[in-house]
Amino acid sequence: MSCLQTIQDYALRSVGIGERLLPKSDITLCEQVTLIGSGLIWNIYFGALALLFGFFLATGLALARNARNPLLRKPADWFIFVFRGSPLFIQFFLAYEAFVLLPRAGFDLNLGFVEITLATSWLTKAWAGALIVLFLNTAAYSGEIFHGALRSIPKGDVEAADAYGLHGFSRFRRVIWPTMLRLAWPAYTNEAIFLFHATTLVYFSGFPAWRQKGDALYYASYFADKTFNPFIPYPIVAGYFILVTLVIILIFGAINRHLNRHLPQTARPKMKFRLQVIR
């Protein structure tokens, strides 16, 4: 079987298009590269969507933590503590068990004039359940980053905004929010990279890979089990993830340039390509 044929059969295997059976014997390098690459679709799906939704919740959390009203501040504090203080692995297990306990048939919601059935079984599927966990998790981590940035906004910036008569939402949108993003961006880039790495945990933590549709690491460990040779599939996954990391750095670097475009050339903070390993 030629490599082109393999790519046709397995390039979209992880989303259910193409050959049904996974290769079992005489596994070629081409099959490994193709199938693991196909699994990467899920990693990008989880990472990109969780990051996108998480960004908004994180902004809200940061503002809530900064609020004077304890009714807003306390829940945000606890949310961040719980999600940052416990392992993501346990969070996945917990969420999965909780979703499984929901009634299989769904809830009957009586709205008075009409009765609707809320189906819940989709929550136990990885595409939804794991996405929710990743979304909440990254929101907590980014919320902490944004909170730190919010607190280190230069006093002068806010005073200048006051002097121009800006207040309330327009002050937030024009002065506070952009400055917060600018300060938080290097750390947020780091968080994005870690989030993409964390997506590899999904199929090892309770959520089943339905019909063997899994992510990159799921297929890599499948090959490692089948060939009993870890020296080929795992370096392939590693290579793919280095590529993903580089793409994230490129995209976030471009956004960083955009955020700092008004500053004179010399005053622009450079994105450090020496990444911190701190989450």
Added chain:
Amino acid sequence: MFSFCTDPSALDGLDWLACYLTNGKHMAFWASFGTVILLLLITAPVALAFGFAGAIAARSHVLPLRLIGRTYTAMVRGVPDIVFFLFAPIAMDQGFEWLRHKAKCPDWDAPIRQGNDFVVCAEAKLPLSASPQWVHETYGFTLAVIAFAVVFGAFAANVLFGAMRAVPHAQIETAGAYGMSERQAFWRILVPQMWIYALPGLSNLWMILVKATPLLFLLGVEDIVYWAKELGGAKTSLFAYPHPDWRLYYFLGLLVFYLGLTKVSEVILARLTRRLSHGQATVAGEAQRKAAA
């Protein structure tokens, strides 16, 4: 455990719970919390040693050594750590068996990789197939510890490398002016001063290490996640203590355990930071000096 536990079916309420939580399998569950703590206590110093060696190698004047050190520190940045956790134990296992195979069965002529199999002679197997169960378990745990130490050593090497560069250069130059050799300046000036710069990174690393311990489950060690899944699953009336699916509560328990562990770590690390800032030429050290005066 208790004298009234002889007939579980006759119990109810708190008595039932007391007997349930102290039966044999639960004792193994409680002991597995010890496994987690043991892993943390062994891994942390070993990883720190790996990190220190890696950071020294990355600063070395010898090119091959520097390349090895730089590669080691760079390795964890782009690749998910779980890939290493899955890769390192099986790779090391095969590596050890291959070395023993070379040493013990020199006249074996069949290839080691036969199709989809990895075949070594019976004497080279690790652990020997005749050895008792606890040897197998200890071997598995040891491989897990090494995997953790390698990965977190790379993280630590990153942190320590940065900390060594953060020590003001004037300090090293002064040491040189006092006639210290490069080695003396390193051990007497640089190393004692670098810890305060390394501490924020290292404390964060400790937190990440704590939160990475449930991954032991993936390495086949019977840790708390394994027992929580095992004990929480629904038990029919065939069992001495039948109950429905309680996995949610077991995992909630684990969540609380980890939250407690991180909270305690935070408090201890904050104290350590205060301690190490003492007498340092940093803002925190200066604040302490002023408060005392």
